[in-house]
Amino acid sequence: MSKILGIDLGTTFSVMAVIEAGEPKIIENKEGARITPSMVTVTKNKERLVGILARRQAITNPENTIFSVKRLIGRKFSDPEVQKDKKILPYEIRETADGGVEVKMGEKFYKPVEISAMILQKLKQDAEEKLGEKIDEAIITCPAYFDDSQRKATKVAGEVAGFKVRRIINEPTAAALAYGLTKKRDHQIIVYDFGGGTFDISVLSIGKDTKEDTIEVKATGGNTHLGGDDFDQRIMNWIVSNFKKDQGIDLSKDSLALQRIKEAGEKAKIELSSSLETEINLPFVTSDAAGPKHLLYKLTRAHLENMVSDYIEESIGLLKKTLKEANLKPGDIEEIVLVGGQTRMPKIQEEVKKFFGKEPYKEVNPDEVVAIGAAVEAGILQGEMKEVLLLDVTPLSLGIETLGGVSTVLIPKNTTVPTSKTQIFSTAADSQPSVEIHVLQGERSMATDNKSLGRFMLDGIPPAPRGIPQIEVSFDIDTNGILNVSAKDKATGKSQSIRIEGSCGLSKEEVEKMKKEAEIYTAQDQQKKELVEARNLADNLIYTSEKTLKEGGDKISQDSKKEIEEKIADLKKVKDSDNIGELKSKTQELSQAIQKIGAEMYKAAKGKKPGKEKPEEGEYKEKND
Amino acid sequence: MAEQKKEEEANKKKIAPKETEEKLKKCQKLKEEYLAGWQRARADFLNYKKEEMERLREVLEYGSQELILKILPVLDNLEKAEAQVPLDFKDNEWVKGISQIRSQLQDFLRKEGVEEIKTIGKKFDPNFMEVIEEVNLASAKASAGEAGIVIEEIQKGYILNGRVIRPARVKIIK
Numbered sequence: 001m002s003k004i005l006g007i008d009l010g011t012t013f014s015v016m017a018v019i020e021a022g023e024p025k026i027i028e029n030k031e032g033a034r035i036t037p038s039m040v041t042v043t044k045n046k047e048r049l050v051g052i053l054a055r056r057q058a059i060t061n062p063e064n065t066i067f068s069v070k071r072l073i074g075r076k077f078s079d080p081e082v083q084k085d086k087k088i089l090p091y092e093i094r095e096t097a098d099g100g101v102e103v104k105m106g107e108k109f110y111k112p113v114e115i116s117a118m119i120l121q122k123l124k125q126d127a128e129e130k131l132g133e134k135i136d137e138a139i140i141t142c143p144a145y146f147d148d149s150q151r152k153a154t155k156v157a158g159e160v161a162g163f164k165v166r167r168i169i170n171e172p173t174a175a176a177l178a179y180g181l182t183k184k185r186d187h188q189i190i191v192y193d194f195g196g197g198t199f200d201i202s203v204l205s206i207g208k209d210t211k212e213d214t215i216e217v218k219a220t221g222g223n224t225h226l227g228g229d230d231f232d233q234r235i236m237n238w239i240v241s242n243f244k245k246d247q248g249i250d251l252s253k254d255s256l257a258l259q260r261i262k263e264a265g266e267k268a269k270i271e272l273s274s275s276l277e278t279e280i281n282l283p284f285v286t287s288d289a290a291g292p293k294h295l296l297y298k299l300t301r302a303h304l305e306n307m308v309s310d311y312i313e314e315s316i317g318l319l320k321k322t323l324k325e326a327n328l329k330p331g332d333i334e335e336i337v338l339v340g341g342q343t344r345m346p347k348i349q350e351e352v353k354k355f356f357g358k359e360p361y362k363e364v365n366p367d368e369v370v371a372i373g374a375a376v377e378a379g380i381l382q383g384e385m386k387e388v389l390l391l392d393v394t395p396l397s398l399g400i401e402t403l404g405g406v407s408t409v410l411i412p413k414n415t416t417v418p419t420s421k422t423q424i425f426s427t428a429a430d431s432q433p434s435v436e437i438h439v440l441q442g443e444r445s446m447a448t449d450n451k452s453l454g455r456f457m458l459d460g461i462p463p464a465p466r467g468i469p470q471i472e473v474s475f476d477i478d479t480n481g482i483l484n485v486s487a488k489d490k491a492t493g494k495s496q497s498i499r500i501e502g503s504c505g506l507s508k509e510e511v512e513k514m515k516k517e518a519e520i521y522t523a524q525d526q527q528k529k530e531l532v533e534a535r536n537l538a539d540n541l542i543y544t545s546e547k548t549l550k551e552g553g554d555k556i557s558q559d560s561k562k563e564i565e566e567k568i569a570d571l572k573k574v575k576d577s578d579n580i581g582e583l584k585s586k587t588q589e590l591s592q593a594i595q596k597i598g599a600e601m602y603k604a605a606k607g608k609k610p611g612k613e614k615p616e617e618g619e620y621k622e623k624n625d
Numbered sequence: 626m627a628e629q630k631k632e633e634e635a636n637k638k639k640i641a642p643k644e645t646e647e648k649l650k651k652c653q654k655l656k657e658e659y660l661a662g663w664q665r666a667r668a669d670f671l672n673y674k675k676e677e678m679e680r681l682r683e684v685l686e687y688g689s690q691e692l693i694l695k696i697l698p699v700l701d702n703l704e705k706a707e708a709q710v711p712l713d714f715k716d717n718e719w720v721k722g723i724s725q726i727r728s729q730l731q732d733f734l735r736k737e738g739v740e741e742i743k744t745i746g747k748k749f750d751p752n753f754m755e756v757i758e759e760v761n762l763a764s765a766k767a768s769a770g771e772a773g774i775v776i777e778e779i780q781k782g783y784i785l786n787g788r789v790i791r792p793a794r795v796k797i798i799k
Contacts, residue, residue, distance in 0.1 A: 021669035032788055044773070049751060056755040056792055060799075256779060259757065259794075284705040292709050 004137040004166060004382055005127055006374025008174070009116060009154065011070040012196045014038050015371035016123050018131065019379035024178070024372045029126040035367060036126075040118045041065040042106030050122040062090040064105050066115050068197070071224070072101045073112040073157070074150030081224070113157045120161035138163040139374045139381070144170040144191075144202040145220040166381055172202035173215050174373030175337045179361045182206060182215060187334040190323075192352055192360070194315065195340035197227040201319055203326045203333075221322030223314070228269075228342035231308050235265035238307060239280060239297060247293055249286055257285050261295075272301045273344045305347045316351055336360035341367050392417050395511040398475060398483065401438040401447035403428045404532035410475045413443065420476035424490075426467045434459035435471055437487045439500060443518030445525035446532075451514070458487045458496045466543070531580050538575050538587045542568055545594050556600045560593075567593050686786050689737055693783075694790060700734070701780055703727040734783075742782035742793045744775045753782055755792045759799040774798050 006024070008015045013035040016027045029036045031052050041054040042064055049057065058065040071085045077095035086093045092104035102109040120140070128135050140163075142154050151168050158165035169177075172191030176182050181189055186208045193200040200222040204215050239261050240251050251257045264280045271278040282295040305312075323330065336352060338360045343349065352360050364372055393416050399409040402425065410421045427435060434457050442450030461469050470490040477483050486497035518525075545568055553561055567590040574582045707724055714720050742753045748771075749756060757779050762772075775795045782793025 021673050043751075053751040056751040057749070058756075060749075060756045060759050060797065255758065283702045284709055287709065291711070292706075 002133060002137070003131065003135055004139060004375075004378035005124070005135050005163070006174075006371055006376070006378045007120065007123060007138055007140045007158075008171070008368075008371040008374060009070065009120065009140055009142070009157075010038055010195070010370075011068055011198055012038060013367070014119055014123060015368050016127055017368070017371040017375035018127070018135075019375050019382065022379070024375035024379065026368050026371060027127045027130050029123070030129060036119070036123065037067070038070065038119050039065060039067045040069075040105065040115050042108075046106065048118070050118055063092065066091055066103055066105050066110075069103065069112045069115040072103070073116055074146070074153030075101060075112075077101050084225075113153050114160065116154065116157035117160035120158055120163065124161055124163065136162075136164055137166050137378075139167045139169060139378050140165060141169055141171045141174045141370050141374050143200055143220075144172050144217045145200070167377065169374065169377055170202070170204075170215075170217060171200070171339070171370045172204055172217070172337070174370045174377065175339045176204060176215070176335075176373070177376045178364050178369045178373035179335075179337060180376075181335050181337070181361075184334075185209075188218070188328060188332055189335045189337060190319075190333050190356070191337045191339055192315075192319065192343065193222075193339035194342035194348065195227050196229050196342070197225070199223045199226040199315055199318070199340075201322045203322060203328065205326075218328075219322050219326035221318050221325065223318060226311065226314065228340070230311060231269060231342065231345075232262065232266050234307050234311075235269060235299070235304070236261055238299075239265060239295070242297060243285075243295055249288060249293060251286060254286055257282075260285065268299050269304065270344075272299065272304050273346060276301045301346070312348055312351055315348070316355055319352075319355060330356045333358070337369075338362040339366050339369055392479070392481065394419075394477065396441050396451075396514055397443055398453075398477075399440050400425075400473060400485075401436075401440060404536050405447045406529060406532050407440050407442070407445060407447045407450050410473070411477065417477045417481065418479050420474060422472060422474040425471045425473055427461065427464070427469050427471075428466055430465050431463035432466065432469075433461055433463070435461065435487065437473060437485060437496070437498075439483070439485050439498065442514050444521060445529040449517075449521070449525070453483070453500045454485075454498050456485075456487075456496050456498045458489060458494065460492060460494050461489050462491060464491075527580075531578060531583070534580055534583045534587065535575060538571055538583055541587055541590055541594070542571055542575070545590060548594060548597060552597070552601055555604050556597050560597055560600060564590070564593050564597065687788065690785055690790050693734065693737065693739055693785065696730075696734070697781075697783065697791060700727070700730050703730065704781070738786050739790075740784045742784060742789070744778050744782070744793045744795050747775055749773045749775060749795065749797045751792075753784075753789055753792055754795050756797055757794045758796045760796050761799050772798050 003018045003020075005027075006017045014037075015035050017024050018027060019025070026034050028034055029051065033052065036051040037055045039051060039054040039058070041049050041057065041061055043049060043057060043061060054065055058067075068085070068089060071089075072082060072093070075082050076099050077093075078099065082093070082101055094102050094104070094109065096102050096111070100111065102111055103115065104110075105115070120138075124135060124138075138158055140154055140158050142151055146154070155165045155168050171193065172189075173182070175191050175193070176189050185206060187206055189204040189206070191200075191202045191204065193202070200220065202220050203218040205218045206215055236258070240258075244250050251261065260282055264282055268278045268280050277298060277300045280295065280297045280299060284292045285295040286293050323333075333356055336356050336358060338349065338352065343352075343362065343366050349360065349362060393414045394411055395413060397409045397413045398411040399407050402408040410423055411419060425435070436455055436457050438447065438455040439453040440447055440450040441453050444450050458471065461471075472488045472490055474486050474488075475483065476485075481501075483500040484497060485500065486495055488495035545564060549561065549564060567586070571583075571586040571590050574586050577583065703723070704727065707727060710720055744754055754775065760776060775797050777796040778793055779796065780791075780794040782789065783791050
């Protein structure tokens, strides 16, 4: 069964993805990039270049370098959009005999379909090379507002490229698919797509009986000439005008300086999505009679937001308008999906959230989410996501209770089942004859806060100092969610086990409740855990200190011995209190004191003649007996 | 009566193999389906592992790429600074020291596997270069030359382990 390629055939960039081992995955092109410029050219040597290579030579050959052809595909020449774009695009556009559009590249005229086919063909070749297998089928996305003729043209482009086009799906639907939002019934989704050159809004409606492939587009809106590039332009203008004010030099005439400014501006914009301030630093940007001139400006996030606030307001205004056309209020929308690189801007996310009063979906890379969605659709068609092969995950963590009532996780939440995990534990006291295995479920740090699934004893452990016995605890969950927990004493081979059915059988509400609780109590739980751990550490130190004194007490001075005994007593006093600071400081004090003994014992041993070492060992033995 | 019973039993026996056969067929079909699914899952896993190893190798080989791409503008600027040192400062020891720092940085990049792309005098190749400007031969410094030949480098291009990590930005003859 060969793979179906999911393709986001974009206005400026195209992206492709496939399903691999049940998961959607972006395929890199031959040049090693995850996105491919939707650009085609015929060079002066009659060589055809597609993608980044076409872009690299665009300046020398603007009239033969075709980009944004998606704006023309499937349209009539008389279409006002075409007339508008004709004024902006640098290549020749003319009317065909049947009223369609043709663009000139090299000495020939091509239909937009043919240009798109060249882009798709490159993607096909690159994907085949990357995956090492032939790919014959594809799912291609298009904007929700594309009419029948534009959709048909997109399909034909795919066929010309050598694909069997299984489906043309809407970009917003693909984005919703990527988040798995189309499985729910009877709800409305808004897709807010702010790309490099276009801004699209789509309202999707999934009815009670809607099938996956018949998701209704209730309304579309946006501005086909508003995008992230406009934001970059604003930053550029700001830099240029600042420099003119400060240095009296107009950089807008200097194409080389402009190039550097454009890049620096874009970089600043990207940085300001994650930091509050950035530096635009261009030394030797130009020079005059007085010598070289440098450019150095600080740009804050707030300033950038201010600079482009009208664009963001426009987008929210369009959102309102589109909702109104769909006869919906912001409150009617269940889910909001963000698409397009510009939606990484925190201000945009904030405004969208404010408008709907809901957190939008934004976790999937907004440049890739449409291609990912197309691959998900491909996966459904391929049947890769077959019911039998749908593997469950553990909704909550599973573990056991350990010293001090701490919940120790063996199988973390979201682990795919069937799975098993084994870990070695030990005893907490000298000559402890048995251990209790208390099986827990939940995300909280303390055992008492989690759900108890069952418990059992493993006894008959031979007497040994604490920490010596090795108790192997195994967790095994099968596909039906049945959990088997067993404990085995490695010394005797004795084992006990328990079978817990329905360990995953919590209702969705219960799981959500437990997860929420864990989130709320994270800090508190962490404190509790820290206290228990500090207490365990103190306990351990008291134990080893007492043992050291007992075994080597005669080799150290009475003063040291007394000091340690006092420190042990001090620590014992605070051991059960809740004062973690005191507990830690007393532990530290004892730890330092006991280290001193080590040094003293070592010195004592060194002071003696080598020959005397043997009897010493004998003494040691005697004492032990 | 007894004969009738016998006959019924005989019939049952006759039907039974048929039912069993159907059941067996169903089981066999399921078995094949499951085995195929299992094999596929196993193969997917093995392939995934191989791909991960390949990815890991790539990460190791190109892992430094992001960092290098961020360091390159610093080198660009150092080179720009050097190119614009006023004539009477050319032999200044302090200026020489800065040049030495530049060559230290270049040396570091070379050791990391970064190679400069040679451009001047070569024919424009979009695999390694990006055109910034076309220059009319009349105004060009070069005395003679063919169209498409690089006459000036605006920004150096670099290759890391055989992959272009940044194309060179060049001016070419029109």
